Amino acid sequence: MFRSTKIISIKDTIVFMLFVFALGSCVFGQSELExxxxxxxxxxxxxxxxxxxxxxxxEKVPQVGSLPDPTVAFGYFIQPVETRVGPQEWRFNLAQSFPWFGLLNAREDVATELANAKFEEFENSKSNLFFEVKTAYYNYYFIEKAIGITQENIEILKIFKNLSLVKIEAGNASVVDELRVELELNDLENQLALFRDMKYALQVKFNNLLNTDAQDPIAIPEVLWQDGLPEGQLDIVDEIYTSNHQLKAIEHRLNAFVNQEVVAKKEGMPKFNVGLSYTIVGENPLSTAADNGEDAFLFPSVGISIPLYRKKYRAMVKEAQYLQEGEMLKKEDKKNSLNTIYENTSKDFNDGDRRIALNKRQSEIAKKVLDILITSYSTDSKDFEEVLRIERQLLQYELAYQKALTDKNAAVAFIYYLLGN
Structure with a gap:
């Protein structure tokens, strides 16, 4: 009884250590990906x-929110105009135009909202970049695993080949068995070469996304973790409508065009001009006035610009209104599109979840069947073709299991992209 308990304890310890190792590998992989x-x-x-x-x-905001540059004019009297205090020789004019009240602030609002839309486009690009990096990382993991699984199957087939040769020499099997193994080996060698080419292409793609050397190695976990959908959200679709950066960009553009309508209306209001003139007067040698030769100020001057031609201003208002309507329609269309994309991605997530469980279960069954068939073939030389078929199925199940892991995680990564994370 004591010995049995000790054996169970050692077995449980080994299982626990393997679990901790796999968990540590997953945490390592997630840390590397971050x-x-x-x-x-x-x-x-x-x-x-x-x-x-x-x-x-x-930088557009301070440009549109500034007053127009003041106007400075210089005049020279070719024929001086005589006045009581002397001849007028030079004249300087300074004028400043002022738009209607609130126009500059409205222009700033337009530029600010358009800048905010650019920021949301930047955030969307960042979220999309993260999705691409994650997807490339998962695909690279799959190729690494596919190469390892294929190499293991090649080694198994080589054992089969040696076994068939022994039985052929003993007269217990046909040379056809060896040829069948050769066919399988040739297919796997070709598949392995393709996987290796794909690995290099994915390595280059991944490092290009990081803008690093294409030859840099990529650290992947021994076992890929399984990501889950975001928690604490009653309706992911509603959360997408709230958080998606593309929708936010449309909202900011819509706000910009609302303010653009305000700008158009204020553009059609009068503008004010304030000016100041300074005239330089020369001395009149014949004048006996006490202020002879003194300069004279002529100020102030106030003007108003009246926008009489209303057609262009009405067109500016209509333009802003059409742009608003266009953005509202784009927003509705984008929401419909995001809803469709989410449902398809959710389907891919559920499909990946099912395929993980299915292929894991199928692999375990195929391994048992393969062990039984190998034992049977070793004793009576029957069912060799069935041995190869099951071995091929086992390879497919193992690859499908790893592919399901990557597909599930890629689906989660895309949902996080839709959420703007």
Missing amino acids: GYLKLAAEKNPGLKGKFNDYMAAM
């Missing part, structure tokens, strides 16, 4: 370009 995401956010040139677009849009 580091890659941070690196991509810092170094990806496309994302930097989007941020510069936003910064450039922000």
